[in-house]
Amino acid sequence: MFDGRLIMEQKDRVLASMHKRNFKDIHLIEAAAELIERRKRIITESETARAQQNKRSKDMPQVMKSGTPEEKKAIQEDLKALAEQVKAFQPRVKAVEEELDAVLLAIPNLLADDAPEGGEENAVEVSVWGEKPQFDFTPKEHDDLAKGLFDPERGAKLAGARFSVLWGKLATLERVLIQFMLDIQTRERGYTEVLTPLLVNRATMTATGQLPKFEEDLFKTNDDLFLIPTAEVPVTNLHRDEILREEDLPRSYCAYTPCFRREAGSYGKDTKGYIRQHQFNKVELVKFTRPEDSDAELMKLLRDAEEILRRLGLHYRVVRLAAQDQGFSSSKTFDIEVWLPGQGRYREISSCSSFTDYQARRGNIRFKRAGAKATELCHTLNGSGLAIGRTLIAIVENYQRADGTIVVPEALRPYMGCEVITPA
RNA sequence: GGAGAGAUGUCCGAGUGGUCGAAGGAGCUUGACUCGAAAUCAAGUGUGCUCCGCGAGGGGUACCUAGGGUUCGAAUCCCUAUCUCUCCGCCA
Numbered sequence: 147m148f149d150g151r152l153i154m155e156q157k158d159r160v161l162a163s164m165h166k167r168n169f170k171d172i173h174l175i176e177a178a179a180e181l182i183e184r185r186k187r188i189i190t191e192s193e194t195a196r197a198q199q200n201k202r203s204k205d206m207p208q209v210m211k212s213g214t215p216e217e218k219k220a221i222q223e224d225l226k227a228l229a230e231q232v233k234a235f236q237p238r239v240k241a242v243e244e245e246l247d248a249v250l251l252a253i254p255n256l257l258a259d260d261a262p263e264g265g266e267e268n269a270v271e272v273s274v275w276g277e278k279p280q281f282d283f284t285p286k287e288h289d290d291l292a293k294g295l296f297d298p299e300r301g302a303k304l305a306g307a308r309f310s311v312l313w314g315k316l317a318t319l320e321r322v323l324i325q326f327m328l329d330i331q332t333r334e335r336g337y338t339e340v341l342t343p344l345l346v347n348r349a350t351m352t353a354t355g356q357l358p359k360f361e362e363d364l365f366k367t368n369d370d371l372f373l374i375p376t377a378e379v380p381v382t383n384l385h386r387d388e389i390l391r392e393e394d395l396p397r398s399y400c401a402y403t404p405c406f407r408r409e410a411g412s413y414g415k416d417t418k419g420y421i422r423q424h425q426f427n428k429v430e431l432v433k434f435t436r437p438e439d440s441d442a443e444l445m446k447l448l449r450d451a452e453e454i455l456r457r458l459g460l461h462y463r464v465v466r467l468a469a470q471d472q473g474f475s476s477s478k479t480f481d482i483e484v485w486l487p488g489q490g491r492y493r494e495i496s497s498c499s500s501f502t503d504y505q506a507r508r509g510n511i512r513f514k515r516a517g518a519k520a521t522e523l524c525h526t527l528n529g530s531g532l533a534i535g536r537t538l539i540a541i542v543e544n545y546q547r548a549d550g551t552i553v554v555p556e557a558l559r560p561y562m563g564c565e566v567i568t569p570a
Numbered sequence: 571g572g573a574g575a576g577a578u579g580u581c582c583g584a585g586u587g588g589u590c591g592a593a594g595g596a597g598c599u600u601g602a603c604u605c606g607a608a609a610u611c612a613a614g615u616g617u618g619c620u621c622c623g624c625g626a627g628g629g630g631u632a633c634c635u636a637g638g639g640u641u642c643g644a645a646u647c648c649c650u651a652u653c654u655c656u657c658c659g660c661c662a
Contacts, residue, residue, distance in 0.1 A: 193631045207588055225642035
């Protein structure tokens with residue numbers, strides 16, 4: 147949720163950020179400012195009325211016990227009138243607060259000051275690791291190459307378009323990648339593994355920003371539960387409405403979950419292959435930090451995600467997303483793009499973001515500094531570490547040989563129990 | 571799914587219509603004692619909104635799971651939801 151105070155105190159800065167983001171509903175900023183003022187006025191009036199009522203109420207017990215009949219009658223009438231006044235304010239207060247909430251929920255996070263200008267094409271390359279592998283034959287795309295083990299037709303039969311079935315060693319590879327990634331993050335990089343529900347309620351979806359604005363992207367059940375589109379949702383919500391201790395920060399969690407996305411609005415995009423599925427597996431990294439640590443922790447998190455690709459020997463680059471390409475709740479985002487030789491292009495395999503206090507404000511995730519009285523909002527961060535399906539694609543395309551077999555990367559051989567995958 | 575019990579502050583726990591932001595205890599902070607620690611003693615210790623003040627701070631208001639209701643007045647009475655526990659049923 148956007149910080150109303152920031153709108154009141156630094157409106158120009160907020161407006162500049164929204165323009166940079168190309169936020170269409172920019173009028174919401176003015177609307178919020180107006181609602182905040184109106185809310186203050188109503189609250190002041192309402193509380194003044196309340197104070198009068200409370201004050202007069204204090205006399206009630208004694209008057210009723212030892213007052214004259216006239217005094218009793220007077221106080222009863224007074225209080226009745228005051229009560230009516232107070233009650234008249236209630237719907238007004240509620241209405242303005244609901245209206246303000248709705249507006250603040252519809253405003254995206256403030257961009258980091260150094261966010262690059264522009265849209266998707268303006269992403270800035272930050273670093274590159276490894277080199278494009280050379281082939282003495284024309285490399286194939288993963289779906290072509292893994293034919294026989296990769297089975298979108300049966301996925302469609304079972305569930306519909308954008309669902310797939312994996313067979314044999316390819317299924318094993320997917321499973322093994324999950325374990326491989328979790329092992330590195332938990333054993334070497336200090337993350338605590340969590341296993342969470344895959345269905346969550348409305349409050350949980352709202353805190354991380356999927357609701358109320360993006361309901362059409364989610365799969366929903368009849369019980370008003372939603373299938374998670376990423377583990378970010380349940381994991382970030384672990385500490386919703388909690389006050390953490392400063393010495394416990396940063397907290398670093400990793401979680402494997404399947405992710406479910408309706409991909410509304412992406413019809414016709416990546417319809418072929420295993421790139422864009424309604425259901426896919428992902429290992430997610432999530433951190434809770436002090437505000438002053440979030441930038442440094444984001445860089446560490448990014449490096450933790452990169453480490454997986456390095457171990458797998460997969461060439462990749464890191465890009466900083468430009469303002470208009472960033473997610474609604476994100477302040478700063480880096481994407482990791484892996485090289486896919488079959489497709490001859492880089493594809494996003496991880497997205498690492500700082501949400502500053504935006505999700506924390508929605509979810510009321512706070513911490514208390516040692517010795518301090520007041521609580522402060524945490525910063526939340528997350529990133530894929532990594533998307534499993536796309537990692538599988540990258541391995542298939544990068545480790546293919548002329549005869550159509552796929553070499554298993556060195557680091558995965560102990561897990562796989564074989565050195566080569568031979569599609570049937 | 572059926573029957574019953576419950577949800578109070580960081581934690582435990584008292585409180586059945588006004589004087590309750592809420593007894594008591596634990597924890598934590600500060601001070602005293604101590605070479606130091608423990609023990610002991612003393613004081614302090616929730617959150618949000620809002621107003622006043624340069625500030626230290628002060629005033630008001632709300633919050634006893636959540637949302638409604640009764641009442642001049644609700645932690646306390648009523649309704650609904652959620653969650654927890656016990657018994658029965660079902661079940662991987």
